[in-house]
Amino acid sequence: MEKENLRLDEIIREENIVFHKTSLLTDKVFSYCPGCGHGVVHRVIMEIIEELGIQSDTIGISPVGCSVFAYDFMNIDMQQAAHGRAPAVATGIKRCWPEKYVFTYQGDGDLAAIGTSETIHACNRGENIAIFFINNGIYGMTGGQMAPTTLSGMKSSTTPYGRDTMLMGNPIKMTELVATLPGTYFVTRQAVHTALYVRKFKKAARMAFENQKLKKGLSFIEVVSNCNSGWKMSPLQANRWMEENMLAFYPPGDIKINGELIKKT
Amino acid sequence: MADIKLMKGNEAFAEAAIRAGCDAYFGYPITPQSEVLEYLTAQEPHKRTGMIVLQAESEIAAINMVYGAAGTGKRVMTSSSGPGISLKQEGISYMAGSELPCLILNVMRGGPGLGTIQPSQSDYFQATRGGGHGDYYTPVLAPASVQEMADFVRLGFELAFKYRNPVVILSDGIIGQMMEKVELFPQQPRAVEFDQSWVTTGKTPDRERNIITSVDLDSARQERHNQDLQKKYQNMREHEVRFESINCDDADYIFIAFGSASRICQKSVKIAREKGIKVGLLRPVTLFPFPAKEIKKLSKQVKGMLCVELNAGQMIEDVRLAVENNTLVALHNRMGGMVPTPEEVYHALLQKFSIE
Ligand SMILES: Cc1ncc(C[n+]2csc(CCOP(=O)(O)OP(=O)(O)O)c2C)c(N)n1
Ligand code: SF4
Ligand SMILES: [Mg+2]
Numbered sequence: 001m002e003k004e005n006l007r008l009d010e011i012i013r014e015e016n017i018v019f020h021k022t023s024l025l026t027d028k029v030f031s032y033c034p035g036c037g038h039g040v041v042h043r044v045i046m047e048i049i050e051e052l053g054i055q056s057d058t059i060g061i062s063p064v065g066c067s068v069f070a071y072d073f074m075n076i077d078m079q080q081a082a083h084g085r086a087p088a089v090a091t092g093i094k095r096c097w098p099e100k101y102v103f104t105y106q107g108d109g110d111l112a113a114i115g116t117s118e119t120i121h122a123c124n125r126g127e128n129i130a131i132f133f134i135n136n137g138i139y140g141m142t143g144g145q146m147a148p149t150t151l152s153g154m155k156s157s158t159t160p161y162g163r164d165t166m167l168m169g170n171p172i173k174m175t176e177l178v179a180t181l182p183g184t185y186f187v188t189r190q191a192v193h194t195a196l197y198v199r200k201f202k203k204a205a206r207m208a209f210e211n212q213k214l215k216k217g218l219s220f221i222e223v224v225s226n227c228n229s230g231w232k233m234s235p236l237q238a239n240r241w242m243e244e245n246m247l248a249f250y251p252p253g254d255i256k257i258n259g260e261l262i263k264k265t
Numbered sequence: 266m267a268d269i270k271l272m273k274g275n276e277a278f279a280e281a282a283i284r285a286g287c288d289a290y291f292g293y294p295i296t297p298q299s300e301v302l303e304y305l306t307a308q309e310p311h312k313r314t315g316m317i318v319l320q321a322e323s324e325i326a327a328i329n330m331v332y333g334a335a336g337t338g339k340r341v342m343t344s345s346s347g348p349g350i351s352l353k354q355e356g357i358s359y360m361a362g363s364e365l366p367c368l369i370l371n372v373m374r375g376g377p378g379l380g381t382i383q384p385s386q387s388d389y390f391q392a393t394r395g396g397g398h399g400d401y402y403t404p405v406l407a408p409a410s411v412q413e414m415a416d417f418v419r420l421g422f423e424l425a426f427k428y429r430n431p432v433v434i435l436s437d438g439i440i441g442q443m444m445e446k447v448e449l450f451p452q453q454p455r456a457v458e459f460d461q462s463w464v465t466t467g468k469t470p471d472r473e474r475n476i477i478t479s480v481d482l483d484s485a486r487q488e489r490h491n492q493d494l495q496k497k498y499q500n501m502r503e504h505e506v507r508f509e510s511i512n513c514d515d516a517d518y519i520f521i522a523f524g525s526a527s528r529i530c531q532k533s534v535k536i537a538r539e540k541g542i543k544v545g546l547l548r549p550v551t552l553f554p555f556p557a558k559e560i561k562k563l564s565k566q567v568k569g570m571l572c573v574e575l576n577a578g579q580m581i582e583d584v585r586l587a588v589e590n591n592t593l594v595a596l597h598n599r600m601g602g603m604v605p606t607p608e609e610v611y612h613a614l615l616q617k618f619s620i621e
Contacts, residue, residue, distance in 0.1 A: 056466075056468060056470070059337075059467060069480075071478065076467070076468050077475045078476050078478075079333060079336045079476075079478070080476070080478035080480060081329065082329060082355055085325065085326070085356070088329035088332075089329050089332055091319070091330050092333025092334035092337075093333040093334065093465065095330070096288060096334045096339050097337055097466070118326050121322035
């Protein structure tokens, strides 16, 4: 009863605030669907850059996909890349500014279909960059078509009866694949649909930036995420479906740390 | 003392790149331009000037590395030939859209498809009409000697940064492969201090973030952006036309040819003059912007113009547009790696214009 009489400005007091929005996110309203993982990943990456105090030395690359306008939300210098080419763009930037922090932000269509070659070769050259790979098993931006990561039997607008692996091949595990390359230094798979997973992802994201100082190779962070619009589910349903199906096929956890494989791939 | 060397066109281009203070080169092997990457890796320019040389996994990757590097404000370049240049078109379009400077060398070979590794000029349309998707142009320089393969590196970078636009050097297998004397300009330092107001360096508190992008879904803004680009191209048309005219003043007939074809025509002019026929040569040095005004002027004083091209007749379309039916325009062309002799061109002139 008493609660209802409280005024807003009495609640929003410094000592009551448990969450600060990082100044590295702009005030522009996210273009993402409510419940989409992209926004959380954006926030965590920006928090890390703020906490490490490296805004003035960081350049990000946005892909083609739902996160094409990441530069509208991230308050850092950015370059927008052609579909799939972000790792090559990052290579060009990093070779010119070897002391700066460079990261790409890419969807699964971008990174694992059209950009497979650029991904593998940037990893193989051991470019000292970080790749954030947001795997939602679908082409979100273009309206929910099949991605290389789409699960077997999973429906999409181009696999309306479910992915037939005899016709369309099997879902590809890019993260396990790049872990086998000597050029990768840190390879991990994360998620962001619960607070616990967000905390773990944040730790991994921090490592991806800190590793760049070591110049020992590429950090590759997959984030298994949802696409409730593309999956035609409510945000809650989507997260549940993701837990049961996506995480079963794409198990979270570190695969390679400090250049050493710690999990059999 | 002048620094004179005997070099292949491709090597002169590569040496000039180091000397021009180029910051980075990203390439992929393809005949007839592989000497560029080979020469650069042999020279180890990271030791000479700190220049970065990287063999990419494809032409697509190479041009996107150029895109990234150009966004940092550095002087960057790539080189290739037809099949590879086709792969680069998406990236060139992105660079035109995001207004990034860079230098792109195309050492043309015959097409279509895998075609032939022999010289050709069949990428004229592709180079002078933008090449990729969307409404854009790039300045196109056509070297006709090993000397110009070297000199156009400096000129190319100058134009690229003046207009913040990709610049294409449209060479061919003859100019790239032949050896000639070349006077090399002295080593210039790489730029340490350059305009960083628009480039990605990492956002500092004193400025807004810098963004390199070509996408804008707001149609009104996208139209304005396109109008601004068109203004820039118009500016190029008004200020950057370059051509060479040889014996044109008293000429009755004019050859119009660029690159290696113009070298052949130089000899044909001599043959014709020896026979008492007044022939001149107009060589477009910039293919975009095209020397249309000069050609129009000449068209009013001559009896005919013969376009000589190593393709199916591409530049002739620009010549016809410029001439506006003031005079006869004819074509002598070879394709698929075939190259005409000066005598062949001379006889074509006699035949096309019924010269007795
Ligand atoms: C060369 C090219 N081909 C196709 C497209 C169309 N396209 C835009 S986004 C996209 C798929 C993006 O999917 P993903 O990378 O998984 O990102 P998401 O939207 O799911 O985050 C495609 C095919 C394009 N922009 N460019
Ligand atoms: S379409 Fe999917 S990936 Fe794109 S914003 Fe919506 S939920 Fe996110
Ligand atoms: Mg996706």
